[in-house]
Amino acid sequence: MKPSVAGWLFAGPALAIIAVFFFLPVLAALAISLTDFDIYALADLSNLRFVGFQNYIELLQRPLFWQALGNTLYFVLVGAPLSVMVSLAAALLLNGQMVRFKGFFRTALFAPVVTTIVAVAVIWRYLLHTRYGLINYGLDGLGLPVVDWLGDPRFAMPAIILFAVWKNFGYNMIILLAGLQAIPEDLYEAARIDGANAWQRFSHVTLPALVPSLFLVGVLTMAGYFQLFAEPYVMTQGGPVQSTLSIIYLMYEEGFKWWSLGSASAVAFILFVFMIVAAIGQLAVMRRYGSGV
Amino acid sequence: MIGKPMRNLWRGFGGNIGLSFFAAFAMLPLLWMLSVSLMSPGEASSFPPPLLPKHPTLENYMKLFEYSSMGRNFLNSLFVASSATLLSLTFNVSAGYAFAKLEFKGRQLLFRGLLSALVIPAQVSMIPLFLMLKGMGLVNSWIGVLIPFVASIFGIFLIRQYALSIPTELIESARIEGASEIRIFRSVVVPLLTPILITLGLFTFLAAWNDFLWPLIVLTDSDKYTLPIALASLSREHVQDVELMMAGAVVTVTPVLVLFLALQRFYMSGTLAGSVKG
Numbered sequence: 001m002k003p004s005v006a007g008w009l010f011a012g013p014a015l016a017i018i019a020v021f022f023f024l025p026v027l028a029a030l031a032i033s034l035t036d037f038d039i040y041a042l043a044d045l046s047n048l049r050f051v052g053f054q055n056y057i058e059l060l061q062r063p064l065f066w067q068a069l070g071n072t073l074y075f076v077l078v079g080a081p082l083s084v085m086v087s088l089a090a091a092l093l094l095n096g097q098m099v100r101f102k103g104f105f106r107t108a109l110f111a112p113v114v115t116t117i118v119a120v121a122v123i124w125r126y127l128l129h130t131r132y133g134l135i136n137y138g139l140d141g142l143g144l145p146v147v148d149w150l151g152d153p154r155f156a157m158p159a160i161i162l163f164a165v166w167k168n169f170g171y172n173m174i175i176l177l178a179g180l181q182a183i184p185e186d187l188y189e190a191a192r193i194d195g196a197n198a199w200q201r202f203s204h205v206t207l208p209a210l211v212p213s214l215f216l217v218g219v220l221t222m223a224g225y226f227q228l229f230a231e232p233y234v235m236t237q238g239g240p241v242q243s244t245l246s247i248i249y250l251m252y253e254e255g256f257k258w259w260s261l262g263s264a265s266a267v268a269f270i271l272f273v274f275m276i277v278a279a280i281g282q283l284a285v286m287r288r289y290g291s292g293v
Numbered sequence: 294m295i296g297k298p299m300r301n302l303w304r305g306f307g308g309n310i311g312l313s314f315f316a317a318f319a320m321l322p323l324l325w326m327l328s329v330s331l332m333s334p335g336e337a338s339s340f341p342p343p344l345l346p347k348h349p350t351l352e353n354y355m356k357l358f359e360y361s362s363m364g365r366n367f368l369n370s371l372f373v374a375s376s377a378t379l380l381s382l383t384f385n386v387s388a389g390y391a392f393a394k395l396e397f398k399g400r401q402l403l404f405r406g407l408l409s410a411l412v413i414p415a416q417v418s419m420i421p422l423f424l425m426l427k428g429m430g431l432v433n434s435w436i437g438v439l440i441p442f443v444a445s446i447f448g449i450f451l452i453r454q455y456a457l458s459i460p461t462e463l464i465e466s467a468r469i470e471g472a473s474e475i476r477i478f479r480s481v482v483v484p485l486l487t488p489i490l491i492t493l494g495l496f497t498f499l500a501a502w503n504d505f506l507w508p509l510i511v512l513t514d515s516d517k518y519t520l521p522i523a524l525a526s527l528s529r530e531h532v533q534d535v536e537l538m539m540a541g542a543v544v545t546v547t548p549v550l551v552l553f554l555a556l557q558r559f560y561m562s563g564t565l566a567g568s569v570k571g
Binding site: 008134227 | 305306308309311312315316318319320321322323325326329337338339340341342384385387388390391392395396397398400403407410412413414416417418419420421422423424425427440441443444445446449468474478499502503505506509510520521522524525528529535538539541542545546549550553554557560561564565
């Protein structure tokens, strides 16, 4: 057997499965989003009609779609930078030369990342409980006003963002820590000799060297946060008054509650477009401010 | 004036205090879950909220396994996650090796295509995939739940990056000695790939165990629910039973946490390898 034949034999099965069960469905989703695929078509395909961009046009005219899009962008644009900042703070602390018990701290800070999202969302639902929740108990103890976290449309999304930061910051922390460890000590030494203080060393040595890592975690976090679903499903069921309804939640309800599969596919594609635009936007920002990306 | 060693000591101390805050933030919700799961029914819903159970009891766990289908859901999750792991290792490892070490026509182009497809969110494929499975009568089947885990672009990428480090001379010399490609793969390549196989296996197991949206769509029969689906539906029915729900959360989270702790080294190295831009 020639190596070239072997290559196809070894890669073939996985490629075939990805082609049939991923690429084909993605193309089919585009096609379905141009039809009125609904519960009647589900029963009998002869009820299926091509409707062009009608699903997209109808979505753009629905307040609920704009609400879901706005909520998702809120979650992404506030939650993702906040997550990255918390991750960076944790990574900087872990990178401190004099810090003890690094292994323990690294594990403890990372633990939430591997937990089951549904299970920990259930925990947080009780932590955020207005009367018996520990969070309000703590706020009250500090003399701050208590908040109806998951029952008040103004606070439900911030509560979910807080939860998401808790769940995810450890992941980026690990990537950023590796980035920090790769910065040569000489650079800091040189900056010190030039009389740079701690803040100047951070902004002139650490940050520029960290740009590629920050870009990477920024893109990964945004892509992940655009797919918000399980958190509101478990914690708020999209409420109160749709304040935590996300794009994927809308897709799920359109598709699997109302069986409007054409419209749901259109929702999925709009999300995809937003994710690509966000990634390109970040690339542009990093090119402008960063060096060596 | 404080000398340098003294100042460093203080700086380390400050760093440890900062890290302790982070550790408390990360760990308290999990410790609270464990503590409440051992409380008597109704105990957590009092003011001020208790931190520790007055009389620790396993009542909630017993109730969970006797009156709900948690035991069954646990076995379902175990079966789905283990099968996903085996399937993923079977399909992705050979493909990752091929992309790293076997020259074949269109390899570069295919690989670049796969990488750029990483930006497509899985949710886009879910509706047609559901319809395909429906057409094949596979809705509410194990095959249906497992399909997305069989072959993954990320898995192939992870293996390929690692397999690139295998010295080509090793493979060449085995070839000259007349070993077949399959034999080379089995007795030369796979042993060298062991660490990354553990990493990929761990990633797949955790992803399948924690997965929510896809099993929620595909599994329609509560007999087949995995733990996250069962827990989500239980939490909608039993909103008031904090203690019972926390026991359910402990049962769901413990296996993955234990697995992570045992294989942490492989998890961390994989996280970094997987995040390197190709």
